[in-house]
Amino acid sequence: MATMLNIKDRNERRCFYVVHPLDDKPELKRSADDLGPITMTPSVKWSLLALRGYLVVMGLLVSYQVLNLSGLFGHHIK
Amino acid sequence: MKVRDFESCKRSVVAEPGEVSRSADTGVACGNSFGAQPILLAGQVVHSDWARRMLTFLMVIGPGIIVMVADNDAGAVSTYTQAGAQYGMHLLWLLLLLLPCTYFVQEMVVRLGIATGEGHAAMIYKRFGKWWGLFSLVDLLLLNFLTLVTEFAAIALAMSHAGVSPYLAVPLAAFGLILMIATASYRRWERATVFFCGLNLAWLLLAFHLGPPVGTIARHAFLPEIPPGGITSGLMFLVIAIVGTTIAPWQLFFQQSCIADKKLRFKDLQWSRLDTFIGACFTIIFAGCMMLVGGALSRAGIHYFDPAQMSVALGKLHGPLVQYTCLFLMCNAAVLGATAISLASSWAYAEVRGWRSSLEHSVKDAPGFYAIYAVGVGLAAAIVLIPGAPLQLIILSVQVLAGVMLPSAIIFLQLLLNDRELLGDEYVNKPWNNYVNWTIIIVLFALSLILAAQVLAPNLFPS
Incomplete structure (x- = not known):
């Protein structure tokens, strides 16, 4: 469709030219290369902080579970 | 021109x-x-506007269907049939609720992929720095590899119940998976994968053959209810497993890279959204069918531990055709999951390293990209064939890692979709997008924390 051509042939019949994306010309996309790191707006800052907290909690939990399974707390989960 | x-x-x-x-x-x-x-x-x-639209859609369709249907991998078959076996049709409404959730999450991926033409892993690296980039990548690679092992375990299990030795079936499957991508043609891989997705339609036939009347199914799907027995720890675990199965971290990475590899254009956005929506509908319908098939045996009072056992039990009741169809569908789900998950890893790693990472490149032109895929597939297949390999531990690790990674992966997606510098006003989330997506994120975090709480306090919910 990129190169969809609304054309008319000899018989004045409408023709549309449809091109597969892989066969089409390259597009100019929005690039992050020149932008650098994301701007730390309050929502970005708080989201990443919440994520860090979540990961710490989950990490501690997994460690607790591993230690528990290893019998460090005196009992085994069957 | x-x-x-x-x-x-x-x-x-x-x-x-x-x-x-x-x-x-x-x-x-x-x-x-x-x-x-x-x-x-x-x-x-083409000579009509209708034909132009249809042809364009057919050219664009693929990534959305594949990512959604491949999400119903071997683990998903196990989870959904188990849900059907334990709760019958009482959790069908949950699947219907997950349809918009999975669509809205993947729609964000579509916009990001089309706007930037780059993969998700590369985008996290560029916008959030090396630490978060590395965290996301390592987490993804580890989780994907462990999931890949479970896919091969499912192939071994299903084929052994079909009378084929795992020592033959697993290497053959691994070889086939490598062959699928090694033709240096995105289109060839996509057509083959969409064909495998189409085979899932057999779930509909099975559910139609084994399931209850359509009216009963519709009532359970559209009227939310708490299953008999109330809220128990088993129910909570299954609900979390269903949510975690339906929205998986690798899907974000896979679809964005797939869109970038297919070079979808800005004007393809509406068709790509439709592709994703159709895929979401199919994945939910197939998941529902799996629940109905799982429920068929529990209605007959027969219990089982895995889908392969379920297939054998169904075969005794309904004949060998049903048995072998179930086993075949289990293998098909594992193969679809394996190719999508392996590609998600290969694309992510190669993008971050700045390697060539396209299925359009030959093995000679993109050796690193293909090597990651082949090594991952080969190692996972080899682990499954080791006698006494700790498969239960691997399955448990997959669940834990998926639980940890899903909320974090979606947070990055949500932040990237609010990145006005990167996407501009046209592709950035609208306010209603943010309300919907933050709600989904909060629910996912809450479910993860409930899972965590259950580990700390096993008696939190009655058993």
Whole structure:
């Protein structure tokens, strides 16, 4: 469709030219290369902080579970 | 640009080398010529607007269908049939609730992929720095590899119940998976994968054959209810497993890279959204069918531990055709999951390393990209064949890692979709997108924390 051509042939019949994306010309996309790191707006800052907290909690939990399974707390989960 | 060969319906458009595509509906009058050193664009001529739309859609469709249907992998078959076995049709409404959730999450991926033309892993690296980039990548690679092992375990299990030795079935499956991508053609891989997705339609036949009347199914799907027995720890675990199965971290990485590899254009956005929506509908319908098939045995009072045992038990009740169809569908789910998950890893790693990472490149041109895929598939297959391999531990690790990674992966997606510097006003989330997506994120975090709380306090919910 990129190169969809609304054309008319000899018989004045409408023709549309449809091109597969892989066969089409390259597009100019929005690039992050020149932008650098994301701007730390309050929502970005708080989201990443919440994520860090979540990961710490989950990490501690997994460690607790591993230690528990290893019998460090005196009992085994069957 | 100019159009040549007006007599034929197979035409070529001639464009200047390096010329950037125009906006969606820019038509170019025939006979115009802009360049002296033309390149050829192969395409199709159609004579009605309806045919143009249909053909464009057929050319764009693929990533959305594949990512959604491949999400119903071997683990998903196990989870959904288990849900059906334990709770019958009482959790069908949950699947219907997950339909918009999974669509909205993947729709964000579609916008990001089309707007940037780059993969998710590379985008996290570029916008959030090396630490978060590395965290996301390592987490993804580890989780994907462990999931891949479970896919091969499912193939071994299903084939052994079909009378084929795992020592034959697993290497053959691994070889086939490598062959699927090694043809240096995205289109060939996509067609083969969409064909495998289509085989899932057999779930509909099975559910129609084994399930209850449509009216009963519709009542359970549209009227939310708490299953008999109330809220128990088993129910909570299953609900979390269903949510975690339906929205998986690898899907975000896979679909964005797939869109980038297919070079979808800005004007393809609406069709890509439709592709994703159709995929979401199919994945939920197939998941529902799996629940119904799982429930068929529990209604007959027969219990089982895995889908392969379920297939054998169904075979005793309904004949060998049902048994072998179930086993085949289990293998198909594992193969689909394996190719999508392995590609998600290969694309992510190669993008971050700056390697060539396209299925359009030959093995010689993109050795690193193909090597990651082949090594991952080969190692996972080998682990499954080791006698006494800790498969239960691997399955448990997959669940834990998926639980940890899903909320974090979606947070990055949500932040990227609010990145006005990167996406501009056109592709950035609208306020309603943010309300919907933050709600989904909060629910996912809450479910993860409930899972965590259950580990700390096993008696939190009655058993």
